[in-house]
Amino acid sequence: MSRILFITSNRLGDAVLSTGVLDHLLRAYPDARTTVVCGPVPAGLFEGVPGLERVIKLPKRKYSLHWWKMWSACFPKCWDMVVDLRNAPLSYALFSRCQIHLGKANKDHAHRVAAMGSLVDLADNPPAPRLWILPKDEVEAAKMIPDGAPVLALGPTANWIGKTWNPERFAELALRLTADDGILPGGRIAVIAHRTEFAMAKPVLDALPKERTLNLVGEAPLGVVAACLKRTAFYVGNDSGLMHMAAAAGVPTLGLFGPSREEHYAPWGPHCAAVRGDKSYDDVFPDDYDYRNTPSLMGDLSVEQVERAAKKLWSQMS
Numbered sequence: 001m002s003r004i005l006f007i008t009s010n011r012l013g014d015a016v017l018s019t020g021v022l023d024h025l026l027r028a029y030p031d032a033r034t035t036v037v038c039g040p041v042p043a044g045l046f047e048g049v050p051g052l053e054r055v056i057k058l059p060k061r062k063y064s065l066h067w068w069k070m071w072s073a074c075f076p077k078c079w080d081m082v083v084d085l086r087n088a089p090l091s092y093a094l095f096s097r098c099q100i101h102l103g104k105a106n107k108d109h110a111h112r113v114a115a116m117g118s119l120v121d122l123a124d125n126p127p128a129p130r131l132w133i134l135p136k137d138e139v140e141a142a143k144m145i146p147d148g149a150p151v152l153a154l155g156p157t158a159n160w161i162g163k164t165w166n167p168e169r170f171a172e173l174a175l176r177l178t179a180d181d182g183i184l185p186g187g188r189i190a191v192i193a194h195r196t197e198f199a200m201a202k203p204v205l206d207a208l209p210k211e212r213t214l215n216l217v218g219e220a221p222l223g224v225v226a227a228c229l230k231r232t233a234f235y236v237g238n239d240s241g242l243m244h245m246a247a248a249a250g251v252p253t254l255g256l257f258g259p260s261r262e263e264h265y266a267p268w269g270p271h272c273a274a275v276r277g278d279k280s281y282d283d284v285f286p287d288d289y290d291y292r293n294t295p296s297l298m299g300d301l302s303v304e305q306v307e308r309a310a311k312k313l314w315s316q317m318s
Contacts, residue, residue, distance in 0.1 A: 002032040002080040003053075007070070007091060010039025010060060011159075012222075012241025016248055017112045017268070018085050019045065020127035024120055025083070026050055032080075037070050042241070044222030048132030085116065113268045129248040129268055131226040141227030144216060150187045151214065152177055153229060153246065155237020156204045157197040162259045162297040163238050164200060169303050171207035173236065176307050178212070183314040184233055190214040192225065192242060236310060238298075239265055247272045252317060254310050258298040259284050271317060275309035277301035 004025060008018040015038055026032060026049070033053045036046045040057045047055070056073055058066050071090040079096040087102055100119050109115035109123055117126020145151055156170045178187040189208055193201040194217070201217045216228060225242070226249055229235065235246035235253045239260045247253040247267035255267045255274045261281050262274035277300030284297045 002029045003077065004029065004032045004034045005037065005074055005079045005082045005091075005094070005096070006034060007037040007082070007084040007086050007088060009042065009085065010058065012042045012045075013239075013244045013265070014085075014112065015039070015042035015045055016129050016131075016241060016244040018116055019129045019131070019248065020113060021083065021085075021116045021120060022049070023130045024122070024127040025081070029080075035074070037074070042222070045131065045226075047221075047223055048134045048137075050132070083119070110263045111266065111268070112264055129244065131245065131248050132223075133227050133230065134223055137221070137223035137227040140220070140224045141231055144220070144224070145190060145214060145228050145231040148188065149212075150184045150233040151190050151231065152184050152187050153190045153192055153232040153235040153237070153251070154204060155192055155235065155240055155242040155246070157193045157200040157242070158238040158240045160291065161200075162291070162294050163240070164296050165238055165256050165258075165298045165301060165306075166296065167200075167203035168207060169301075169306075170204045170236075172303050173306055173310075174204075174208060176303070177234070177236075177310055183311060187233065188212050188214055190216050190228070190232060192216045192228070192237075195219045234310070234314065236306065243267055252313055254306070254313055256298065256301060256306065257281075258296075258301060271313070273309060273313045275301070275306055277305065 006022050009015045033051050035054045037056045037058055040059055043055050043057045060066055067088050067090045074094055082094055082096040082099045084091040085102045105115045105118045113126045114123050117123050154170055158164050174189045176182055178184050191201055191205050198217050229246050229249040229251055232251055235251045237243045238256050243255045247269045252271040253267040257274050257276040266274035279300045
């Protein structure tokens with residue numbers, strides 16, 4: 001029996017993008033016992049991993065002391081394979097038969113999925129991100145999104161305000177896409193976000209018709225969120241971890257981009273696309289740009305542009 005140590009991101013989006021490599025390894029070694037090291041936020045992604053031995057949640061600490069915690073937890077064992085996507089120096093000090101490190105691959109390949117695929121010699125045909133959803137999560141998701149009219153999922157939040165599209169535009173887009181001449185006529189609209197992002201999601205919720213809106217802002221485990229996404233028909237959202245989860249769940253996914261590079265982080269999959277406004281990435285940032293205080297940098301992206309992109313992606317499905 002093989003034992004795999006998989007060290008991945010503390011960020012949700014990057015952790016999702018890394019799941020394709022893990023899935024590839026588990027297919028190659030179906031009897032493997034796997035330990036995952038990641039940040040607390042994405043830890044729930046891995047609860048359904050086949051052969052999971054343990055998830056080590058690794059909050060960042062000053063002076064990189066979190067890596068000593070990882071080393072002390074993993075050092076006593078001999079690993080058949082250590083896969084380190086964080087380039088942690090202490091991972092080299094673990095007993096292992098084989099080690100794989102991200103190294104410079106993250107800079108040598110445009111999209112992050114291709115970069116990670118290169119680690120297993122699959123840069124040209126990288127393994128797609130995937131989600132492992134447990135039956136109990138599907139049961140909970142069915143309560144949150146019961147059977148009925150198709151669901152348009154919205155992801156109006158992001159890890160910083162500059163990456164968020166205007167809430168009123170999200171609402172207007174949702175109404176257009178669920179209108180009689182839209183891609184999901186008469187569809188329901190699910191607004192998905194974490195409880196801590198409620199302030200960003202509330203203007204969208206307030207602008208939508210209550211009778212067709214599903215408020216999924218809360219603290220549902222990531223497995224339940226993933227199962228909810230699988231029950232939706234189409235997803236539109238800012239560049240975020242939730243966007244990558246939607247794509248990994250197999251949902252047609254349209255990502256909205258401004259102050260981040262779609263060539264690096266576009267949603268990955270055959271039914272995914274990215275759209276930005278008239279400004280390039282380099283042109284988006286103002287001269288007095290301040291990460292903490294600059295408001296949304298997505299103002300050049302119109303509802304019409306996103307609607308056209310959504311309809312184009314939907315037409316490719318038929």
